[in-house]
Amino acid sequence: MAFDLLTTVEAGGCSAKISPEILEKVLAGFPVPVDPNILVDISTHDDAGVYRLTDNIALVLTTDFFPPVCSDAYEFGQIAAANSLSDVYAMGGKPILALNLIMFPSSRIPIEVYGEILRGGSDKAREAGVTIIGGHSIDDYPPKYGLAVTGIVDPARVITNSGARAGDILILTKPVGSGVILAASRMGMAKEQELAAARSYMKQLNNEGGRLMQEYNVKGATDITGFGLAGHALKMALGSDVTIRLSMKKVPLMEGVYSYINEGCIPGASFRNLDYAEKHTHFENDLDYNLRMASCDAQTSGGLLIAVNEHEAEKLLTDLKKSSHPEASIIGRVENKSSHALIIGN
Amino acid sequence: MMKIVDTKGLKCPAPLIKTRQTLNEAAEGESLHIIIDNPASLSNIKRFLKDNNLGFSEKEENGIWTIVVNRGEVLPPMENIKDYCSVEGGHTGKKVVVAITSDRMGEGDDELGSKLINSFFKVLPLIKPLPEAVVFYNSGVKLAVAGSPVLEFLKEIETKGVQLYLCTTCVDFFSLKDSISVGKISDMYQIINVLNEADLIIRP
Numbered sequence: 228m229a230f231d232l233l234t235t236v237e238a239g240g241c242s243a244k245i246s247p248e249i250l251e252k253v254l255a256g257f258p259v260p261v262d263p264n265i266l267v268d269i270s271t272h273d274d275a276g277v278y279r280l281t282d283n284i285a286l287v288l289t290t291d292f293f294p295p296v297c298s299d300a301y302e303f304g305q306i307a308a309a310n311s312l313s314d315v316y317a318m319g320g321k322p323i324l325a326l327n328l329i330m331f332p333s334s335r336i337p338i339e340v341y342g343e344i345l346r347g348g349s350d351k352a353r354e355a356g357v358t359i360i361g362g363h364s365i366d367d368y369p370p371k372y373g374l375a376v377t378g379i380v381d382p383a384r385v386i387t388n389s390g391a392r393a394g395d396i397l398i399l400t401k402p403v404g405s406g407v408i409l410a411a412s413r414m415g416m417a418k419e420q421e422l423a424a425a426r427s428y429m430k431q432l433n434n435e436g437g438r439l440m441q442e443y444n445v446k447g448a449t450d451i452t453g454f455g456l457a458g459h460a461l462k463m464a465l466g467s468d469v470t471i472r473l474s475m476k477k478v479p480l481m482e483g484v485y486s487y488i489n490e491g492c493i494p495g496a497s498f499r500n501l502d503y504a505e506k507h508t509h510f511e512n513d514l515d516y517n518l519r520m521a522s523c524d525a526q527t528s529g530g531l532l533i534a535v536n537e538h539e540a541e542k543l544l545t546d547l548k549k550s551s552h553p554e555a556s557i558i559g560r561v562e563n564k565s566s567h568a569l570i571i572g573n
Numbered sequence: 574m575m576k577i578v579d580t581k582g583l584k585c586p587a588p589l590i591k592t593r594q595t596l597n598e599a600a601e602g603e604s605l606h607i608i609i610d611n612p613a614s615l616s617n618i619k620r621f622l623k624d625n626n627l628g629f630s631e632k633e634e635n636g637i638w639t640i641v642v643n644r645g646e647v648l649p650p651m652e653n654i655k656d657y658c659s660v661e662g663g664h665t666g667k668k669v670v671v672a673i674t675s676d677r678m679g680e681g682d683d684e685l686g687s688k689l690i691n692s693f694f695k696v697l698p699l700i701k702p703l704p705e706a707v708v709f710y711n712s713g714v715k716l717a718v719a720g721s722p723v724l725e726f727l728k729e730i731e732t733k734g735v736q737l738y739l740c741t742t743c744v745d746f747f748s749l750k751d752s753i754s755v756g757k758i759s760d761m762y763q764i765i766n767v768l769n770e771a772d773l774i775i776r777p
Contacts, residue, residue: 230741231757335760337741337750368762410586415734491593491621495585498617516624 230340232295232303235369246499247454271389271466274314285382287320292328292373296409296527297426300340304347306429307372310528312355315378316437317450317531319386322378325352327362330371344372355432388466390447395561396540400436400552401428401530403456404484410494411487421483429528435550436531443535443543451529457504457522464568472570473559475518488517496525511572522571534561574603581610588614605642669704670771673713678777693777694723698730706767710740718752727755738764
């Protein structure tokens, strides 16, 4: 009988990420670094930094860690690693090296759990072709785990939040709803098959999506994580100076998500994301309330949101479906900037 | 008519789920008093009501908020309302936790003590409402291993939503790690939390 990692996280701890609103306020006072080799920094709302080393190689640097999202230590390690690696794929890069970041209460939890978390991370990194060459651990409760990842990318082929162009079609590669399913699990509402499905989405690498984006010469993309589909789509719209229009009925939802939201199982993070997004977002009047809240659901290791040239969209979608993303869907389009950066309808 | 939704002590998003459920059950014109003890739930519930066009008033006393909603419009019907468990567990009744500190019940004759603990767990699944949780420490953890005479009853209450917590130090002390067949291995932090949050602790 294995140790249940979820017993370490306060029931209903909502999402561990600091609200995007607070983050923007805090970071607003920081000087923007000046160096011509910095190709991507925080100013475009991207998740990873990109630094040009030579004309052909730029480094992609990113890190991410969080408290347990599932009971099994090995599975938690896999999910946390897949999530950390995702930012590199979202930038069009290839992750090569990583460091473990782990916080673990060594006197309170069986030490085998520590090993299992790291084994999960290491196996997921290997699947991605990434070597973990070190790390850092701190005694802390509850446990937290993630990677600091270094990837490489051709400086001319960096994919960013600011690369979406009016006319592009938006494709999402994974279904939405892991935040709701995790909350439903804490409330004892979720069924095991729904949890298993959510875990398998969270464990899935975004490597195939990343590879196909380069094949189709995509310039604008982001991965969907803690700020939810609405939050990340908004960051992309602001970064690209365009308006993004999403059709929530086209967004695939994980099994059970709609009915749990309908029952009021809406994590606190969704409300934080809604507060952040609504300043620049027009939610159409007839938008189903439950779909509005689904658009704000914080994702753990979510899919890629890809802005692709309209003439290539169907082909890319077909290729994504044939790869490891059978549920990839066209969920919206990019338009010339209008009064709202983001428009969300049914 | 009025309905009271007491969300005190409930963790996010349970207060909202309970509110949503009661709103759905409330008749037209009935008023709803939602009692809330934390600012995050308060803000989320207010936002939920606002977005669903439900008017409300609000008052605060000593860190406890009461929101009064007059049930006006009818919300769309809810699906799967029956599939609740732990949310129900947190309702107005007392939070009961059973502490099992030994593999026998009572002091005196050991053989009798074993018999008694067996019948305790045989009867426990029939008690309504079931306790929130059972914590096992010291030789109590021996009851959760493969071959334990009470294993089937423990499994039964676990499937009914009762949380079973086994002290990790005790499991290690008796070298039972590989034979534990039910429950969650937990640390002292978790066990103290469970005991601390209980309204009533039963120690057979």
